[in-house]
Amino acid sequence: MMTVPIIDLSKLCIHTATTKPWNIEAAAQYYARVGVAGMSVWQDALEGRNTGKTGRMLRDCGLQVVSYVRGGFFPAAEARDRLTAIDDNRKMIDEAAELGAPLLVLVCGAVPGQTLELSRRQIEDGIAAILPHAEKADIRLGIEPLHPMYADSRSAVNTLRQANDLAEKFDSRHLGVVHDVYHLWWDPDLRAETERCGQSGNLFAFHICDWKIPTEDFLLDRGLMGEGCIDIKQIRGWVESAGFNGFNEVEIFSKKYWEMDQNTFLDMIVEAYRNHV
Amino acid sequence: MMTVPIIDLSKLCIHTATTKPWNIEAAAQYYARVGVAGMSVWQDALEGRNTGKTGRMLRDCGLQVVSYVRGGFFPAAEARDRLTAIDDNRKMIDEAAELGAPLLVLVCGAVPGQTLELSRRQIEDGIAAILPHAEKADIRLGIEPLHPMYADSRSAVNTLRQANDLAEKFDSRHLGVVHDVYHLWWDPDLRAETERCGQSGNLFAFHICDWKIPTEDFLLDRGLMGEGCIDIKQIRGWVESAGFNGFNEVEIFSKKYWEMDQNTFLDMIVEAYRNHV
Numbered sequence: 001m002m003t004v005p006i007i008d009l010s011k012l013c014i015h016t017a018t019t020k021p022w023n024i025e026a027a028a029q030y031y032a033r034v035g036v037a038g039m040s041v042w043q044d045a046l047e048g049r050n051t052g053k054t055g056r057m058l059r060d061c062g063l064q065v066v067s068y069v070r071g072g073f074f075p076a077a078e079a080r081d082r083l084t085a086i087d088d089n090r091k092m093i094d095e096a097a098e099l100g101a102p103l104l105v106l107v108c109g110a111v112p113g114q115t116l117e118l119s120r121r122q123i124e125d126g127i128a129a130i131l132p133h134a135e136k137a138d139i140r141l142g143i144e145p146l147h148p149m150y151a152d153s154r155s156a157v158n159t160l161r162q163a164n165d166l167a168e169k170f171d172s173r174h175l176g177v178v179h180d181v182y183h184l185w186w187d188p189d190l191r192a193e194t195e196r197c198g199q200s201g202n203l204f205a206f207h208i209c210d211w212k213i214p215t216e217d218f219l220l221d222r223g224l225m226g227e228g229c230i231d232i233k234q235i236r237g238w239v240e241s242a243g244f245n246g247f248n249e250v251e252i253f254s255k256k257y258w259e260m261d262q263n264t265f266l267d268m269i270v271e272a273y274r275n276h277v
Numbered sequence: 278m279m280t281v282p283i284i285d286l287s288k289l290c291i292h293t294a295t296t297k298p299w300n301i302e303a304a305a306q307y308y309a310r311v312g313v314a315g316m317s318v319w320q321d322a323l324e325g326r327n328t329g330k331t332g333r334m335l336r337d338c339g340l341q342v343v344s345y346v347r348g349g350f351f352p353a354a355e356a357r358d359r360l361t362a363i364d365d366n367r368k369m370i371d372e373a374a375e376l377g378a379p380l381l382v383l384v385c386g387a388v389p390g391q392t393l394e395l396s397r398r399q400i401e402d403g404i405a406a407i408l409p410h411a412e413k414a415d416i417r418l419g420i421e422p423l424h425p426m427y428a429d430s431r432s433a434v435n436t437l438r439q440a441n442d443l444a445e446k447f448d449s450r451h452l453g454v455v456h457d458v459y460h461l462w463w464d465p466d467l468r469a470e471t472e473r474c475g476q477s478g479n480l481f482a483f484h485i486c487d488w489k490i491p492t493e494d495f496l497l498d499r500g501l502m503g504e505g506c507i508d509i510k511q512i513r514g515w516v517e518s519a520g521f522n523g524f525n526e527v528e529i530f531s532k533k534y535w536e537m538d539q540n541t542f543l544d545m546i547v548e549a550y551r552n553h554v
Contacts, residue, residue: 112490112506116463149426151463152490152506158463186393186428186435213389213429215495229389229429 003237006248012273013038013066013247015207016045019262020253024054028061030263034270038066038247041099043092055100066247067142067178067205068096072106074126075119075156082122085109089130097137103204104134105142105178110156119156124166127175135174142204143167144178149218160184160193167202176202179239180251182209182222185230191238198242206239208232208277209252220255224268226276236277248277280514283525289550290315290343290524292484293322296539297530301331305338307540311547315343315524318376320369332377343524344419344455344482345373349383351403352396352433359399362386366407373416380417380481382455387433396433401443404452412451419481420444421455426495437461437470444479453479456516457528459486459499462507468515475519483516485509485554486529497532501545503553513554525554 014036019027024045031039039058046054058065071089076082089104096104108123110116127141134141145163146155157163163177177197184190197203210228215221225232236248250269257265291313296304301322308316316335323331335342348369353359366381373381385400387393404418411418422440423432434440440454454474461467474480487505492498502509513525527546534542 115508115511116465120465147425148463149424149492152488152492159465162465186425188393188397188436188439211429215426215429218492218495231392234392 003233003240006274006277009035009270009273010037011246011248012036012270013040013064013249014269015040015042015069015249015251017042018250018252018269019266020258021262024049025057028058028063030266032061032063034266036063036270038064038249040067040069040249040251041065041101042069043095046095046099051095051098055098059100065099065101066249067103067105068092068099068101069105070107071104071141073109075109075111075114075122077111077114082126086126086129089126090133093130093134093137093139096139101139103140103142105144105205107144107146108155108157110151110153112153116151116156123156124169127166127170131170131172131175135172138174140174140176140204142176142178144180145183147183159187159189160197161189164193164197164200164202167197168200173201176204178205178207179203180207181230181232181235182207182211182251185211185235190235194238194242198239198244203239203242203244205246205249206236206244207249207251209250217255220253222252222254224252224257225250225272227272232277248273280510280517283551283554286312286547286550287314288523288525289313289547290317290341290526291546292317292319292346292526292528294319295527295529295546296543297535298539301326302334305335305340307543309338309340311543313340313547315341315526317344317346317526317528318342318378319346320372323372323376328372328375332375336377342376342378343526344380344382345369345376345378346382347384348381348418350386352386352388352391352399354388354391359403363403363406366403367410370407370411370414370416374414378416380419381411382419382421382482384421384423385432385434387428387430389430393428393433400433401446404443404447408447408449408452412449415451417451417453417481419453419455421457422460424460436464436466437474438466441470441474441477441479444474445477450478453481455482455484456480457484458507458509458512459484459488459528462488462512467512471515471519475516475521480516480519480521482523482526483513483521484526484528486527494532497530499529499531501529501534502527502549504549509554525550
């Protein structure tokens with residue numbers, strides 16, 4: 001299967017945390033100037049701002065708001081904390097609606113000291129509790145499976161199969177999955193599970209970056225596309241064959257790149273996007 | 278399911294790399310003195326020594342040689358390099374026989390820049406090439422799936438299901454799998470795949486340590502049992518229910534512990550073994 005080469009930037013989205021040194025106003029201006037079409041917004045980027053006005057500012061810059069990041073973190077040892085997580089997620093659904101983001105990304109959570117099985121049940125309960133609110137607000141929820149190296153404290157959902165299983169338990173067009181090459185590239189079932197979530201209408205978002213060799217930090221050493229070992233073109237081909245035609249969202253969390261001049265880094269992202277996605 | 282508590286050290290094995298600052302003679306003496314019953318031997322530990330004599334020395338100390346580590350690394354871009362890997366593995370099979378180790382552990386390998394699918398085919402070809410030699414020498418080969426965070430350059434086999442699939446492709450009682458909690462604990466299919474490899478007679482070895490939170494190094498920050506988030510008792514229960522009654526092998530690669538007095542560390546291992554395995 002040949003993946004069709006990318007010829008323009010109309011599907012390029014960048015996550016605000018990728019250019020963390022910029023505030024959201026600077027990011028919007030610079031993304032738009034180089035032709036980036038979409039932005040995903042980290043909750044932190046809205047701090048001290050009016051959410052609705054910020055959404056309008058982004059649209060005025062010509063940017064589409066692709067997703068709001070990140071809800072989830074449902075598991076907790078105490079029932080009280082699980083209820084707090086549910087409240088926080090409902091608030092984030094409201095914020096996504098104000099911002100004009102159609103999708104809230106869920107990083108499901110995990111609690112060291114309790115079994116993954118229990119955390120998974122609490123995740124399912126948490127989703128059940130917030131889904132009616134999301135449906136009413138017409139905000140989609142995307143379960144993002146995280147790499148197994150985050151199973152200790154960030155997510156007990158670590159494969160696309162698990163995310164698909166979970167999404168399919170609920171009969172809702174507002175619940176689906178988020179597909180991120182960084183978390184999923186190693187999975188021998190990735191092609192089949194990608195097809196599956198396309199067929200079920202559950203493939204809501206597609207995130208890209210690369211896996212550096214060696215990777216030197218568990219959180220903040222993601223690579224620019226083409227810099228590592230992930231065959232992004234192949235995976236994009238699978239995602240598009242599964243019927244996805246949304247944005248390719250660049251999500252690079254990297255101390256190294258945050259230390260660079262961010263306009264230079266942005267140019268590198270655009271070039272890497274044209275050559276390696 | 279209750280896992281039966283450990284009451285003695287007759288199933289405790291330690292891998293030489295766990296106490297890397299000691300040479301194999303010191304390790305043998307100190308392991309035996311505290312009642313450890315088995316040793317797994319890293320190839321490096323034999324450097325400059327007669328392999329057969331070293332094996333006798335270990336048995337004279339009262340230690341059983343449990344496994345020889347590590348063969349594998351079959352994938353390579355060049356055919357010549359793949360043949361070299363096969364030769365190296367045949368040599369390691371001979372060394373295992375000389376040492377008196379019944380099992381050679383295979384870390385399968387992966388090559389950045391080629392697809393995981395291709396690496397997996399090369400792994401299968403490599404195993405096919407060395408298996409007759411292993412059968413003739415009566416040395417068992419154990420496919421050890423590595424954590425997905427090692428899929429870039431160490432192993433394209435990252436789940437117990439993959440290892441089971443691969444082992445079952447060959448109809449040989451000399452090919453099976455190595456089950457390591459560090460690599461496998463996160464897997465939602467772990468219990469089912471553990472049962473499966475027990476039923477097929479392919480569960481050859483069981484490795485233990487813990488996953489620290491946070492883990493600060495991709496290779497050398499493994500935890501002492503009880504120090505992290507792995508439910509080792511639960512997994513040992515699954516392994517034993519699957520019919521395994523071999524050694525519990527402690528494999529802790531840790532800069533932090535290597536900096537300690539190794540006799541103190543050894544006492545900590547024995548205590549952690551009694552309390553958390």
